[in-house]
Amino acid sequence: MTQVLAARAGKITPEMEMVASREQLDVEFIREGVASGKIVIPKNINRKEFNCCGIGQGLRIKVNALIGTSSDRDQIEMEERKLAIAQEAGCDAVMDLSTGGDIDGMRRQTLALANVPVGGVPIYQCAIEAIEKRGSVVAMTEDDMFAAVEKQAAEGLDFMAIHCALNFDVIKRLKNTGRVTDVVSRGGAFLTGWMLHNNRENPLYEQFDRLLEILKKYDVTLSLGDAIRPGSTADSLDGAQLQGMIIAGELVARAHAAGVQVMVEGPGHVPMHHVKSTMLLQKRLCHGAPYFILGTLATDVAPGYDHITSAIGGAIAGAAGADFICYVTPAEHLGLPTEQDVKEGVVAARIAAHAADLARGNKQALARDLQMARARVALDLDRQISLSIDPGKIKAAREGGDDSRHCAVCGPDCAAQVAAKYFGID
Structure with a gap:
């Protein structure tokens, strides 16, 4: 039984009790939040015990860190150190975004060593394996995509960023908006290329019920990936972003009905005067589901200091309703982060989250x-x-x-x- 189904049945799980204790709140508040979909507790049924966290309405804003190998830097020992540094710096969750080297081994290491929820993006590995086996990302098959989700869910990932809210309606809108940066999401780019090359709808959208069955089986929290988030402040709140948000809202309702925990990913590059509107729109369109923001970056002109630009935007976003902040490191837009970059990213995001918690009156x-x-x-x-x-x-x-x-x-x-x-x- 998933956390949300247990909550709807009136059952208090050990995870709910842990979250209530850490938040210093009544456990019934947590249960009601999980039952309504306004709180998620990422915890795969196959995962060992770890420090569970609740994400959502009425809770302290949480911070996510990113690690992972790539084709340019396949150093699994370095990623182990980054994980330790991120946890020591106080991150609440971590995502393994590996795209190079021993991706399976890297994920197993992260799951074994992490004492926080672990997330991932299955389409990354699926795309890399399609390149290795068939010569191109666009050679992925539908079954490849769902097999990647099932495999990583069975291994223990607690939450997954999956770009389900991308379909041809969104791409059509994107083509007509005159965007400066088009698609900056890696997963969104993989799927957009696949759809346009094969002239077929996104399987993760078209076969959403199939996806929900897998996630429900392992109680994996779905993080609806923001495939067309704005990659520059000039693109904030354009038609494509809003179209994607509308689709995300429809999928949130379907996930809730299926008993799957779900949160929604958001932008991206957002000028300060757009932040509050973005948060209010998401909460309204997505039924109050927890909002997982990637930044937000308040300006485009500070490479090398984007942990600061994201902390500015993240603090405003948190005060306006965001629930989960993904850190941005000083290496954003420059290259792969070092161990020191990871620490600075976590600390900057935690400062933003704490400042927002103050604004929200968190006791x-x-x-x-x-x-x-x-x-x-x-x-x-x-x-x-x-x-x-x-x-x-x-x-x-x-x-x-x-x-x-x-x-x-x-x-x-x-x-x-x-x-x-x-x-x-x-």
């Missing part, structure tokens, strides 16, 4: 900020370190200093301490 976030403020007034360095999003940053900055009650900036003339004398605070 845990509000309490943490208040505690940090009090620790600063008291010059309680240990407490500041424990409350910090990146404790190592403070520790490194204080190496070689003394343990006196001096502010790092003001020294013995700390403004807070001077004021404290007059307010009777020590």
Whole structure:
């Protein structure tokens, strides 16, 4: 029985109890959210025990990290280190996006070592194997696509990005919008090329019920991939994006009816004045399903600093209703991320998520900020370190200093301490 079917039957699962405990909420709130489809708990029935997280309405915003090999960098040991770094930095989930080398071995390693939900994009491996075996991505078969989903579900993936909301209506709309960047989604590009070459509808859309049967069997959470997300701010909220969102909403309703957990992926490059509208449209059209955003990047002109541009957009998006933020690293638009890039991406996304949680009135976030403020007034360095999003940053900055009650900036003339004398605070 899937999490959503158990919830609708009035049953409390261990995963719901874990989420309720971590969120400091009543478990009945979690059960009702899962039953309605406004909360998902990604947890494959074949997966070992790990730190489950809830994603959705009324919960703390979660952060996703990306790892994976490629044809340019097939270093499985490096990806193991990246996974460890991402988890140490506080990610809530991770996706293995491998497209090179031993893809199966990489996925097995990630599933074995991760203590958080693990996601993937099955069409990536399917496309790479089609190139290796038949010479081209467009040589994939329908059965290849569904076999890839079944294989990775059986191995234990907790959630999958699958580009079901792409059909010929969306492609037609795309052709007529005058887009600057056309298709920037890798999975969306694979499927668009396949559809146009073979003049056939997207099997993942056309045979959606077949897909749902596989996902339901293993209780894999469907993440409706945003195949035509805007890859530049100029393309935000164009007709193609909105058409895809409408289709996604229809598929969300079908997934709910089938008892499959589902969330929806979103943009992408979004100027700040479009963010709130984008979030409200998604929630309205997609029946309140959790929104998994890829950024959002507030500007196109900061390569090397896109962890910052995405944190700006992500914070606004989170405050407006996004539930799950995929990190963006400094290497975005430049190349493959290093271990340090991974850490910086996770930390930037966590800052954005926490800032958005504050704006949404999350009690845990509000309490943490208040505690940090009090620790600063008291010059309680240990407490500041424990409350910090990146404790190592403070520790490194204080190496070689003394343990006196001096502010790092003001020294013995700390403004807070001077004021404290007059307010009777020590």
